[in-house]
Amino acid sequence: MDAPHNQSLVVGQDRPIRLDSGIELGPVTVAFQTIGRLNEDRSNVILVCHALTGDHFMTGTNPITGKPGWWDRLVGPGRVLDTDRFFVICANVLGGCMGTTGPRDINPETGRPWGLGFPVITIGDMVKVQARLLDALGIDQVFCVIGGSMGGMQVLEWAAAYPERVFSAVPIAASYRHSAQNIAFHEVGRQAIMADPDWRGGAYHEHGVTPHRGLAVARMTAHITYLSETALHRKFGRKLQNRDSVTYGFDADFQVESYLRHQGSTFVDRFDANAYLYITRAMDYFDLATEHGGRLAYAFRDTPVRFCVISFSSDWLFPTVESRAIVQALNSVAANVSFVEVDSDKGHDAFLLEEPEFHETLRGFLAGAARHRGLPATAAGGGG
Amino acid sequence: MNAPAVPPTTGTGPNGELRIDLRLIADMVTPKARVLDVGCGDGALLQYLARVKGVNGRGIELSMAGVRAAVRRGVSVIQGNADTDLADYPAGAFDYAILSQTLQATQHPREVLGHLLRVADRAIVSFPNFGYWKARWHLVSKGRMPVTRGLPEEWWDTPNIHYCTIKDFVVLARCMDIVIEKGVALDEDGRVNRLSATGPWANLMSAQAVFLLRRDHPPGSEPAIGGRRT
Numbered sequence: 001m002d003a004p005h006n007q008s009l010v011v012g013q014d015r016p017i018r019l020d021s022g023i024e025l026g027p028v029t030v031a032f033q034t035i036g037r038l039n040e041d042r043s044n045v046i047l048v049c050h051a052l053t054g055d056h057f058m059t060g061t062n063p064i065t066g067k068p069g070w071w072d073r074l075v076g077p078g079r080v081l082d083t084d085r086f087f088v089i090c091a092n093v094l095g096g097c098m099g100t101t102g103p104r105d106i107n108p109e110t111g112r113p114w115g116l117g118f119p120v121i122t123i124g125d126m127v128k129v130q131a132r133l134l135d136a137l138g139i140d141q142v143f144c145v146i147g148g149s150m151g152g153m154q155v156l157e158w159a160a161a162y163p164e165r166v167f168s169a170v171p172i173a174a175s176y177r178h179s180a181q182n183i184a185f186h187e188v189g190r191q192a193i194m195a196d197p198d199w200r201g202g203a204y205h206e207h208g209v210t211p212h213r214g215l216a217v218a219r220m221t222a223h224i225t226y227l228s229e230t231a232l233h234r235k236f237g238r239k240l241q242n243r244d245s246v247t248y249g250f251d252a253d254f255q256v257e258s259y260l261r262h263q264g265s266t267f268v269d270r271f272d273a274n275a276y277l278y279i280t281r282a283m284d285y286f287d288l289a290t291e292h293g294g295r296l297a298y299a300f301r302d303t304p305v306r307f308c309v310i311s312f313s314s315d316w317l318f319p320t321v322e323s324r325a326i327v328q329a330l331n332s333v334a335a336n337v338s339f340v341e342v343d344s345d346k347g348h349d350a351f352l353l354e355e356p357e358f359h360e361t362l363r364g365f366l367a368g369a370a371r372h373r374g375l376p377a378t379a380a381g382g383g384g
Numbered sequence: 385m386n387a388p389a390v391p392p393t394t395g396t397g398p399n400g401e402l403r404i405d406l407r408l409i410a411d412m413v414t415p416k417a418r419v420l421d422v423g424c425g426d427g428a429l430l431q432y433l434a435r436v437k438g439v440n441g442r443g444i445e446l447s448m449a450g451v452r453a454a455v456r457r458g459v460s461v462i463q464g465n466a467d468t469d470l471a472d473y474p475a476g477a478f479d480y481a482i483l484s485q486t487l488q489a490t491q492h493p494r495e496v497l498g499h500l501l502r503v504a505d506r507a508i509v510s511f512p513n514f515g516y517w518k519a520r521w522h523l524v525s526k527g528r529m530p531v532t533r534g535l536p537e538e539w540w541d542t543p544n545i546h547y548c549t550i551k552d553f554v555v556l557a558r559c560m561d562i563v564i565e566k567g568v569a570l571d572e573d574g575r576v577n578r579l580s581a582t583g584p585w586a587n588l589m590s591a592q593a594v595f596l597l598r599r600d601h602p603p604g605s606e607p608a609i610g611g612r613r614t
Contacts, residue, residue: 308455309462327462331469334418334477336440338455339462341448361455368458 031099049147216264395428427454515549
């Protein structure tokens with residue numbers, strides 16, 4: 001069995017990447033993980049797009065946190081994204097902080113960290129960089145592009161911008177445009193970061209400090225939106241943290257407070273505050289309908305892509321109505337689309353968790369799509 | 385929106401073979417056609433059509449369990465509702481729209497029929513016949529709503545809210561300027577009987593019927609439908 005292979009590659013050296021803002025950026029380093037074997041005609045590629053605070057360490061052990069990759073339960077030999085059959089790639093997004101060029105890196109023109117001098121990027125720019133990565137790897141078309149949340153936005157962007165390079169697309173718990181409520185939550189997070197005196201106008205790296213308090217608050221707020229009331233209640237209720245009664249103070253009396261504080265403090269160890277600003281902004285700007293003349297359907301006219309849209313019933317961050325709007329647009333151009341709302345009380349994060357119904361649906365869709373693509377129905381024998 | 389907890393209809397028999405009435409529908413579809421199966425249950429018909437006739441198929445199914453089963457079979461199905469979601473599809477997107485044992489469960493059967501023949505050149509519609517002698521006998525002799533093999537649920541438990549007889553359906557088709565290209569009457573086991581589906585005896589002797597329909601107007605002009613969305 002092949003182990004996940006973490007690597008990086010430089011793109012845009014000869015030809016810089018023209019960002020949606022009009023700025024040209026390059027060269028760009030792309031950090032990515034691959035697992036599985038590329039078949040002879042390079043037709044068995046699955047491109048996984050990660051979410052806002054995700055990274056390219058989808059499977060195996062994350063070398064930064066020492067924990068399993070964020071999609072370890074789905075990606076691997078015999079798993080839903082079966083690496084005995086598929087060559088699975090996941091790249092850290094542009095603007096990220098796990099190895100792909102982002103605001104924490106050195107601006108070659110100044111020799112100092114980019115900070116707020118880094119250009120504002122979009123979901124479309126992230127996808128352009130991934131396309132360059134595939135160019136560099138010699139992959140013309142991916143069998144499937146798949147991702148949840150912000151990853152799902154990238155999936156939709158992929159299908160709209162490069163329909164000929166995508167055989168099938170699976171946007172999960174996603175939307176074709178960021179809602180007002182979601183922009184609002186992001187703004188709270190950004191304001192928390194910028195209100196931290198250690199943010200220093202984004203130049204904290206040069207002062208040897210980090211706005212960890214602001215970033216932790218941003219994470220705590222966001223984390224609530226990833227769960228559901230039911231999930232929070234089941235997990236914590238009003239249970240107290242290592243005490244028998246409330247302390248009449250502002251210590252973390254409740255388990256849910258302690259949990260959120262923990263989420264905040266572990267997050268700041270692995271994530272860059274400016275990257276958080278840039279990536280949340282990219283999500284806010286995403287609106288595939290406006291980009292295509294005001295109608296989402298125009299983004300998918302005559303699309304050859306097979307879609308499987310998946311939502312979760314208790315997700316209030318990217319609720320089912322948003323997925324249904326994507327399905328309606330695809331139906332209006334008679335696109336090939338499947339749509340499943342998975343019954344779950346785990347909220348938005350359900351796409352990362354143990355949800356057998358979700359996994360079985362995905363397995364079935366991939367098997368059907370593989371048949372249509374002419375890929376073998378089961379893993380080739382001999383252990384590859 | 386949560387889907388109602390309606391169990392999906394299963395399209396296969398005990399040995400995995402396609403149900404007889406679905407087989408009959410499949411025989412009406414030409415190879416390589418574009419097919420929309422509305423109320424596709426677990427996707428058995430679509431899977432059969434894809435394998436045997438190479439059709440390019442899509443499905444709409446109300447029950448989430450049905451959708452999941454269908455997607456697992458590798459057919460393209462969305463969770464949706466015949467009453468509301470047919471309006472999303474463009475005119476003439478399909479060669480055939482299939483409505484199998486679903487018409488009687490729709491809110492607005494007339495609008496649904498109109499949409500079927502808007503999105504597709506031809507529609508194949510099957511439904512249980514409320515005029516079947518056993519149903520009539522049940523009502524006459526017991527004075528209660530029929531519970532038969534073809535209509536197995538009690539009145540308070542049934543998803544079927546718009547029962548009709550074969551004759552009722554033929555009258556509606558005529559009102560809507562729909563041409564019946566073919567009609568087949570079936571017995572309780574789904575076997576074809578030799579009666580003319582549009583004649584009076586089929587309405588009495590047949591438990592269900594399957595009709596192949598097309599529009600009676602030139603392509604491009606819109607059929608008379610309400611276009612109502614609920």
